[in-house]
Amino acid sequence: MGRVVVDVMPKPEILDPQGKAVAGALPRLGFDGFVSVRQGKRFELEVEGDVTPEVLAAAQRAAETVLSNPVIEDVVRVAAIEADAIAGTIVDGTHA
């Protein structure tokens, strides 16, 4: 199983009302020091076999035509990810 991750973010010049609301909530919960928050979307596209250059190219086209609206959003990442790196099970240097 191969997986492609597509990250979509609101364009920098578009006010992000959801991110702004989250930014307002953080200090109330004691998370000081975050001066702004922007909220985007992450898609995980799964294929039967490996993530070939053709699969990546198709994912890029899907990202630009369906998964995002270029008037309000930017596709900021289209990349193959390891099966064990799907959302919720990311393992990095600090926590698991």
Added chain:
Amino acid sequence: MSALGAARVGVVTFPGTLDDRDAARAVRLAGGEAVSLWHGDADLHGVDAVVLPGGFSYGDYLRAGAISRFAPVMEQVVDAAHGGMPVLGICNGFQVLTEVHLLPGSMIKNDHLHFVCREQTLVVENASTAWTNQYAQGQKIVVPLKNQDGQYVADEHTLDELEGEGRVAFRYDGWNPNGSRRGIAGVTNARGNVVGLMPHPEHAVEAGFGPESAEGHKAGTDGLGFFTSVLASLVSA
């Protein structure tokens, strides 16, 4: 349209559409024949005009209107719109029209993040479109507004172009209820046959069931002009 019969106005139903019945009723009250169109049927059944009504098609998943634009009926609607057929998108229908690129810009979440439901005053900024020709230029009308993702956005160049070409069809009056750029409530294409707006004219078409009005309690029928306009434009076409 046939000279003897009433103009036939199609009303599209997508999964999650809410206001198709009200839109059909508005067509009938204006003197037209309402024809139900199904999202999965790639056929306009010979209608003279099309309304994309409000609601939450496909649950607003992905983005409001983003999945509906790929419905089989939409290919027909786009072709017909390019051929000059009058098309009106109300609320979610407006979002579908921007996603399918018949109208510029897009809608994002209201700036205050709340669902808003109110009787909203609009200024008719362009009274020469297929859907506004029975209004006077600059006329103020009151129709219901109800949305969550109603903040109209476009880049500055597009906004300048819309203003310069008289393609801002409606502007919010008194209060900007969702943070829309330049108070824009609705826009039209260059030809004036395609119009989209966030507020709901189809909910202000019959005395007793409309907004508060000088004529009486819930007596407002300011929205009826959309539907008499399209019938007038079809007769003169």
